Amino acid sequence: MKNEFVSSVFRNIAELLEINEDNPFRIRAYIRAADNLDALKIDIEDMIAEKKLEDVPGIGHDLASKIKEIVKTGTCQQYEDLKKIIPEGVVALLQVPSVGPQSARLFFDKLKIASIDELKTAATKGKLSGLPGIKDKSVANILKGITLLEKGLRDMDVLTATTVAEGFVEKLRALAKKEKIVPAGSLRRMKDGIHDVDILIASNHPQEIIASFLAGPGVKKILAQGPAKSSILTDSDQQVDLRVFKPQSFGAGLIYFTGSKNHNIRLRQLAIKKDYKINEYGVFDKKNKCMASKTEEEVYKALGLDFIPPELREDTGEIEAALNHELPELISLGDIKGDFHVHTNYSDGENSIEEMARRAHELGYQYICLTDHSASLKIARGLSPADLKKKKKEIEKVQKRLKKIRILFGTEVEIDAQGSLDYKDSVLKEFDLVVAAIHSGFKQSKEQLTRRIVRACENKYVHIIAHPTGKLRVTRDSYEIDFKEILKVARQTNTALEINAHPYRMDLSDIYARAAKDNGVRCAIDTDAHNTGHLEYMKFGVGLARRGWLEKQNVLNSLSLPELLKTIKK
Ligand SMILES: [Zn+2]
Numbered sequence: 001m002k003n004e005f006v007s008s009v010f011r012n013i014a015e016l017l018e019i020n021e022d023n024p025f026r027i028r029a030y031i032r033a034a035d036n037l038d039a040l041k042i043d044i045e046d047m048i049a050e051k052k053l054e055d056v057p058g059i060g061h062d063l064a065s066k067i068k069e070i071v072k073t074g075t076c077q078q079y080e081d082l083k084k085i086i087p088e089g090v091v092a093l094l095q096v097p098s099v100g101p102q103s104a105r106l107f108f109d110k111l112k113i114a115s116i117d118e119l120k121t122a123a124t125k126g127k128l129s130g131l132p133g134i135k136d137k138s139v140a141n142i143l144k145g146i147t148l149l150e151k152g153l154r155d156m157d158v159l160t161a162t163t164v165a166e167g168f169v170e171k172l173r174a175l176a177k178k179e180k181i182v183p184a185g186s187l188r189r190m191k192d193g194i195h196d197v198d199i200l201i202a203s204n205h206p207q208e209i210i211a212s213f214l215a216g217p218g219v220k221k222i223l224a225q226g227p228a229k230s231s232i233l234t235d236s237d238q239q240v241d242l243r244v245f246k247p248q249s250f251g252a253g254l255i256y257f258t259g260s261k262n263h264n265i266r267l268r269q270l271a272i273k274k275d276y277k278i279n280e281y282g283v284f285d286k287k288n289k290c291m292a293s294k295t296e297e298e299v300y301k302a303l304g305l306d307f308i309p310p311e312l313r314e315d316t317g318e319i320e321a322a323l324n325h326e327l328p329e330l331i332s333l334g335d336i337k338g339d340f341h342v343h344t345n346y347s348d349g350e351n352s353i354e355e356m357a358r359r360a361h362e363l364g365y366q367y368i369c370l371t372d373h374s375a376s377l378k379i380a381r382g383l384s385p386a387d388l389k390k391k392k393k394e395i396e397k398v399q400k401r402l403k404k405i406r407i408l409f410g411t412e413v414e415i416d417a418q419g420s421l422d423y424k425d426s427v428l429k430e431f432d433l434v435v436a437a438i439h440s441g442f443k444q445s446k447e448q449l450t451r452r453i454v455r456a457c458e459n460k461y462v463h464i465i466a467h468p469t470g471k472l473r474v475t476r477d478s479y480e481i482d483f484k485e486i487l488k489v490a491r492q493t494n495t496a497l498e499i500n501a502h503p504y505r506m507d508l509s510d511i512y513a514r515a516a517k518d519n520g521v522r523c524a525i526d527t528d529a530h531n532t533g534h535l536e537y538m539k540f541g542v543g544l545a546r547r548g549w550l551e552k553q554n555v556l557n558s559l560s561l562p563e564l565l566k567t568i569k570k
């Protein structure tokens with residue numbers, strides 16, 4: 001299907017037109033057409049063949065002819081003409097959070113800035129200040145945005161890293177059928193932001209494995225190669241390191257290459273205290289006799305430690321806890337009984353109520369809460385009170401067919417700029433469960449943003465605050481909030497804070513999740529799914545919760561259905 005390609009060209013044209021300060025209606029027309037093409041379930045080439053292109057909403061004669069041109073030639077004249085006026089590097093500037101079309105144009109016109117690197121240099125050298133409308137604070141924001149972008153683009157999110165790792169593990173599985181193959185490194189620790197993928201294999205035939213790994217598909221460039229290790233770049237420029245260990249030293253290798261660096265330093269110190277030595281092959285005594293190496297458990301035990309789950313290996317107290325046999329019993333995916341934050345095609349989701357509920361049942365859940373957006377979030381087709389009545393009726397209908405999973409009637413209600421909610425209390429009380437969220441007005445002061453969340457917690461119909469700090473991996477840092485104050489109020493009002501498991505969000509962070517636990521505030525791990533596939537992001541949220549030391553009792557959706565219904569009753 002070329003739908004996606006055509007819509008991406010339309011979006012690029014819209015950006016170029018914006019920088020070029022073209023007619024806003026024209027710009028809007030391209031964006032709308034791109035949205036409609038993305039939502040279209042029919043192949044655009046079929047529509048051209050059947051001469052039905054102009055049936056698509058928002059596509060008139062002019063855009064239809066451009067679509068045909070793009071499908072046929074891969075581009076269109078208007079796009080090419082615009083690119084001659086505005087270099088592509090100027091469009092790239094829009095990726096920097098806080099740089100809009102107007103400032104991109106300004107930087108290009110006044111300083112000939114046509115790349116992110118050039119923007120960074122100019123900002124650092126103080127050349128941006130003094131341009132019309134650019135204050136010192138804007139320059140600071142631009143630099144902050146560039147740092148965030150560079151980091152976000154350099155590191156993989158957990159979904160990308162998992163997908164890359166699984167692809168290679170599957171290929172290697174054909175060679176080493178019974179051997180252990182484990183993705184290690186920061187991916188195994190479920191860190192948000194993964195620099196490269198490390199894969200470890202236990203095998204007595206390293207050369208065979210390395211040779212076939214390097215010859216396999218998906219390898220663009222070999223970065224390094226040795227008898228038992230190699231490093232490559234994938235077709236999409238992700239770095240994958242493969243290391244082969246003898247089965248008898250696999251445990252030691254796994255600890256070594258899972259990290260973190262700080263955790264391993266502590267292990268080395270503990271070994272020295274015992275007059276031992278530890279490396280990637282095992283724990284050895286003074287006479288070089290191997291004390292432990294085959295499994296991680298054995299290696300930890302030799303150092304006097306309980307087994308430490310990978311997600312805790314950051315030297316943030318796990319060593320002390322393992323020495324004292326006080327490690328937490330971390331939440332696991334199997335403990336999760338449902339998902340509270342899920343969209344359907346009533347708002348901006350792709351699947352129906354029934355499809356979402358069926359998939360949740362297949363995942364073994366006891367309940368699913370369908371939280372479409374509230375009325376004021378127009379871009380996400382928020383629901384009016386009339387829509388809500390219709391949705392409630394449909395849930396009741398589907399519930400009659402699906403007896404084995406409880407479908408909860410929910411909402412993701414907007415918290416407005418003052419902290420009021422988008423629905424009146426008389427509407428809110430009709431929901432089984434209410435998730436409240438901020439989607440706009442991020443530029444307010446720390447006090448104002450905190451106040452908004454606090455007020456939402458104080459509403460007795462609100463159960464959960466969604467993505468509480470508003471961060472997006474590449475494009476938006478957390479907004480500034482007084483998290484201590486929020487924890488205090490969340491505890492008083494028995495409001496749960498969400499761990500949003502969507503790979504682009506991962507919000508709360510591990511540090512905040514742990515603070516929630518330490519302050520007696522419950523978390524809810526939600527996927528924010530917009531289609532049935534997204535429901536499987538739960539594993540990423542659980543990984544993050546484990547990094548935050550969360551146990552079953554700290555997580556709202558570990559409750560069974562009867563327990564949950566009791567808890568959310570207001
Ligand atoms: Zn949201």
Ligand SMILES: [Zn+2]
Nearest residue numbers: 341343412528
């Ligand atoms: Zn949502």
